[in-house]
Amino acid sequence: MAPPIVIALSLIPVDNQPIHFHSEAELASFRQQIQTNIKSRQFYGEIDPPHGMVDSNILFPTSRSCSGCHGHDPNMVAFMTSSGEDVNIHDDWRSTMMANSARDPFWRAKVSHEMLVNPAHSLGLQDKCTSCHAPAGHYQAKLKGNQPHYLLSHLYADSLGLDGVTCQACHAQSPKLIGTLHSGALNFDTNYIRVAYGPYKFVFAPPMHNFVGITPEFGEHIGDAGLCAGCHTLITNTVDLNGNYTGSTFVEQATYHEWLNSRYDETHDNISCQKCHMAQIPDPVVISANYQFLFAKFPFGLHELAGANMTMLKLMKANREALGIDAEAEHFDSTIAATLRMLQKQTLNLTLKTEDATGDSMHFSLKLENKAGHKFPSGYPSRRAWVEFEVKTTNGQTLFHSGKLNPDYTIVGENANFEPHHNVISTEDQVQIYEMVPVDIWGSFTNVLERCFMAIKDNRLTPQGFTTTDPAYDTTKIVGLGNDQDFNRFENQAEGSGADILHFIIPNQQFTGQLNVKARVWYQSLPPKWMDPIFAFSSPEIDAFKTMFESADQSPTLIAEASLDSVFVSTVPVKQPTTEELVQIAPTWSIDGRVQVTTPEGVRLHSIEVWDSGGKRLQQIFNLGSPTLLQLPANPGVYFVVVNTERGRVIRKVVKM
Known part of the structure; x- marks a missing residue:
């Protein structure tokens, strides 16, 4: 009987499993079934090369080689939850920013922009940028082709590179050096690179080994946050305005280091990147189609890879054909929904309070508590969040409005170079923007990554547990707070709250009566001050992205809101009534x-x-x-x-x- 045999084999370590588990007749039958499944989905056509076996010279097979078993199961057995939801890996992944990192039109435009600003650095810039956005193509060219540089021209003609952060870009990373690498350096063991590490200790290896030529193995490190470190920490070399290297470096992003400097790292709560961005479900899930006798695995990590970039997801959904993206609209809808859940459910807690509503001014406080395992916002430095604060009478008259958005998606009142951090806001032209502001060697804001010399402001909300004494603080510094004693401080002034308390002192304008107060926090990934300098240049990549961007929905995303209704305010101070003897x-x-x-x-x-x-x-x-x-x-x-x-x-x- 087949099931007992499967039980025995599934308990044997992968190295001891026989390669020839199936007879030739069974192999032929399974190959035909896989091809039929893929044809029925009309995603890629037949598996190529014949029978799905990947050429031994190719270190990183594309996702098409994995989709036959790890995509949709027409038999509705694999990747089905207890509620009947299809959570197959391939469909969840292929509409993510990770899957489309090499097709991302903003990324292509930004690389082109950097090349135009510093043409002498073109080869190095392209090679560095493709190491993370097209890792399979990049490292295939380096490790097998001995190419000194992997360029955009190579990428555009390379199915490996165009597959973005494909399956093996993560699953083939070695446990050695994990968490120690950065800036696109990824460690693949070239002596054993045809391996796919996974989270389950008992592995049924023959199908993947026989059909694709990859051996699945248990790898505890596949759930380690260090797996993300190589690309989610980027340190650049600073140049002056003439393109000469200054010898300085700049931390362009350090999401992994921010996690290290938090309560979520391995020495504290041990909540890795994967546990949030690939949320685990408790349902037992069969993880391969075509093998109905396989035992289900649990917990199962959803490959939604939800982040925060709603703008680019919506833009790519609208331009799928032009960008050569195979994901369907409904796949993007699912990824967009997961991203919105991440932003609105797992990012911020807001607490709005009335401090004093009498006298010649109204006093309110807004506490923003970061729930993410890194700074918010994090990643590419254009990303920012800001507070909109509005006070209205009960009949709709606006008495105060800070953080209002202009029709061109700039913020009313924000300074041209940068808006300083605020502890107290008392006028409408003051707005609290949580952001990193890089400047060049002359202290002027720059969006040219090579010119970034230092951050003149970094008031992004820190994760809980963040301290200035942590070993990772040198790459995660807080900059430009002034004398704000509320930022990342508990009431006893100890560090690590992961929160900021913003105070509003608003002129009363001689108003007595009831007011409605509302605070909103908005997120914007591509603000105009970062886009306009790019669009001042022209290249095929910049022009294509500009056309897409100008017709896209550029609306910011609402992260959280809090309100106070029917707040009674009066010009009469509580402690000094006008007629003491009256009452x-x-x-x-x-x-x-x-x-x-x-x-x-x-x-x-x-x-x-x-x-x-x-x-x-x-x-x-x-x-x-x-x-x-x-x-x-x-x-x-x-x-x-x-x-x-x-x-x-x-x-x-x-x-x-």
Whole structure:
């Protein structure tokens, strides 16, 4: 009986498994079935070369060689969850930024831009950029072709390179040197590169070995965050405005190092990149089509690879044919939905509070707590987030609006060179933008990566557990905070909160009444100040991207929002009522919650209101006599008693013990 044999073989380490598990007749049957499956999906046509076996000179087979077994299963057995959802690896992957890293039109335009600015560095620039965006083509050319440089012209004619961050770019990485590499350096063991490391200890190897020529093995490092380090840490060599190297370096991005400087690293919570960006599901999942007798594996990591770049995903979806992308619109829809979930569910917590709503100004605080395992935003330095803060009357009149977006997707009030970090915002032309701002050797903002000399500002929200004493701080520095004592600080001033508290002190404008307050945090991956200098140049790559970008949806993504409704504000200070003798409220510190309100003879009470410190009205009582006994809510806290009389309004603060 077949199942007992399979059980025995699945428990044997891969090195001891016989290569000839199937008879020739079985192999022929399975090959035919795989070809039929692929034809039915109409993704690639027949597997090539014959029978799917990859030429031994090719170190990195393209994803098409993997899709026959790790794509959609027409029999609806493999990659099906308990709820009937198809979570096959290939379909989830092929609409991601990783899969399309080499077809990304912004990346191509940016490489072209750097080449035009510093043409003498063209070969080195292209070679460096393709090492991460086209790793299979790049390293195939280096390790097998002995090419000194892998260029865009090579990429455009190379199916390996065009496959982006393809399957084996991750699954063939060696455990040696993991987490120590950066700037496109990836370690592949050329003596044993036809291996695919996976997360499961018991491996059924013959199908992949026989059909593709790759041997699957368990590799604990496949779930290690260090697997991402080689490309998600980039250090560039700085040049002056004439293209001469200065001897300085610049940390263009250090997402992996940000993770090291967090509570999520291996020595603390040990939540790796993969655990968030390839979320695991508990359902047992059969991980190969065509083998209905295989045992299901769990947990299973979804290959959604969700990040944050909604703008480029939507742009590539709209230009699939022009970019040669094989993913269908529905695949992009799934990736876009996963990306939006990542941004709105796993990125920020917002807490909005009323501090003081009386007197000549209104005081609010907004706490932003980073939930990501790295800075937010992270990655390519154009990415930024900002706070929009709006105060309106209940009839819709705007009293204050900071962080408003212009029609051209710039932000109202932002400084041309860069907007400084704010601890307190009191005018509408001040806006809190969380970003990294690189400058050249003369201190001017630059979007030319080779010219980046230092960051004049980096107030991106740090991950929880981040400290300035961590060994990784030299590549993850906070810059330009001024005297902000709230940033990444707990109440006791210890580092590592991963939060920032932003204070708003807004002129009251002689308004008394109820207001609605709303705070929103927006994310923008390609702001105009980063795009305009690129579009000042012309090349086939820049011109093509400009056409796509100008017709694309450039709207920023809403990350989180918080609001306060019906906040009562008054020009009368709480601690200094205008007519002290007009109303007496006692006691102002109440244990049982009972408070007595008394007015002088001849002063008629119209109503009494009780508000909490968050700006919510809890009680409103009419037609009262004097004295009147109030019963405060049961919860201890600070309350405001508003007494409306025929001679005006008086507000008192009362504390319920």
